[in-house]
Amino acid sequence: MLYSPKLSKFLESYGIILVVIVMMVVIALSRPEVFLTPQNLTNILKQNATLALVALGMFVVIVTAGIDLSVGSTMALSMVTLALASRMGLPWPVVLLVGPLVGIAVGLVNGIGLTWLKLPHPFIMTLGTLNAVRGIAYLVTNGAPISGLQPEVRYLGQAYYDLGIFAPPAGIPASLIVVAVCAIGLWFFLEKTSTGRHIYAIGGNPQAARVSGVNVDGILVLVYVIAGFMAGLGGLLLAGRTDSGFPNAGLMLELDAIAAVIIGGASFFGGRGTVLGVLAGVLIMGLLRNGLNINNVSSFWQMVLIGIVIIFAVWIDVIRRRAAVRR
């Protein structure tokens, strides 16, 4: 095979997009009359908006070679507190802020706990908050869901724009715009600011980063705050979508988020990965579930297949990199 540096570079950056396109073609061939309908495509976008936000937050943490296991619990706590605030009759702009603020608060606890207590690995701090925060979510609700939010609070999670061309319930979901704004903002932050480049530097080699004058602890706290904020924002979307804050929300969500980040080509050892890859990783998981659902494949098989896809996607990445090094 001819070696072309241009093609290699292209595959390195956009190979994952090709995977998404191939999956879409395969699913479209399996159920042509359903998959490509505007309604089904809209479904895929709005069903994965929350996961996309949480995965973007998880991605920033993983770039520093860290992990945040608490995001599912954080999302649930955000949802139940904002639902409580809504029930208490607080004005809607305040309620809108509650979810992301709760996320930021949990992120602060994670980041400060990690750096201040000098715990050996973020796994431990966030495993602690995974349990504690979920417990608080059950405590404040007594375990029962809190339903019925103000329409303004539901807007971001529920609204969509038919642009005069789609018939309901198809259209561009407001949640997609939230995801797009966050993704572009995060991309700009990581690629174009010095703090963003420091985040990659910490993941690549924390010792070197520290020696060259990077405020490692400060940046780690910031990174967990971003993950918490994204989980809180994801909670706002899901609460809006379901019209409810339920304390069971987001069980195991952290694992879906990690899977999406890893499928998207980020390295568990830090320093590598792109925002575009994460979004593709989320889409791959979402497409897989949608394709299996519209073909009425049992949910047990879905779990098996998602597991295989995670392993396979990372294996492809390993092979591609090894080939690149050899050249």
Next chain:
Amino acid sequence: MKRVLLAGIALGAMTMGAHAQTFVLGMKGPGAGNPFWAAVEAGAKAAGEEHGVEVIVVAPPQESDVQAQINQIEDLIAQGVDGIALAPTDPNALAPVVDSAIAQGIPVVFVDTRGTNEGVSFIGTNNQVGAALAAQYMCDNLPEGADVAILQGLISQSTGQQRAQGAHDGLGECGLNIVAEQPANWDRAMGLSVTETILAGNPNIAGIFASNDNMALGAVEALKQAAMLDDVMVVGFDANPDAANSIVAGDMTASIAQAPDNMGRFGIESLIALTNGETIEEWVDTGTVLVDASNAAEYQ
């Protein structure tokens, strides 16, 4: 001195308790915060007062804490109670405890959740019958041959299996056309997503049965978004307050209520019967009630 006094009081309390029969109700979770367990507890307490027996109610501090429940029941067996009505958090894990109670001559019945021990009666909802009741309601109110879908709970659990099976048989037998049967794992967000996917492939759907109310309320949101709620009937299971509100508001169509107070009441009454040497049925059905716009206000 103080310790002796305390021990004396404790001993006195125990011997005093020995005059009346003492029965234990072991629940899966605390009654505070969960209306279901609160109703089971109230039913058992009421039965205790009527029959002049003492009823001790215990529950793990956290719903479904298996180890805590095992410890509680072991401690009560050691105290020598007269009978135990148990809602096992994990039937297999509790089986040895139940066996040891029976070996010491303490009668046991299961409430709410069936255990694995042979020969121990079960007092609880027949979920299959309840789901069939929901199916019957849909059959009566939908034209023959209409498209319907089933949202299943966790189908690795017996409750999930029974409700899915009861609905499947009931809807199929009366000639409705089941176009989709998919699990949404008791979860509202998943109920919403799964319904969206079902609607994309089946625009003519006329009815949805969800194996619990959380999933039914998710389905209602999906139908609202698709502007199809007026044309599609949604029937849930559990009749929780959220669902009752939704039925009163005209969103959800109906739900199925269990009778948790009957579980507590029949549990204690069965234990009294057993200690009197009577036999009870292997399965005492506590019954299910259809809740629609006519009676939903009682469940709000």
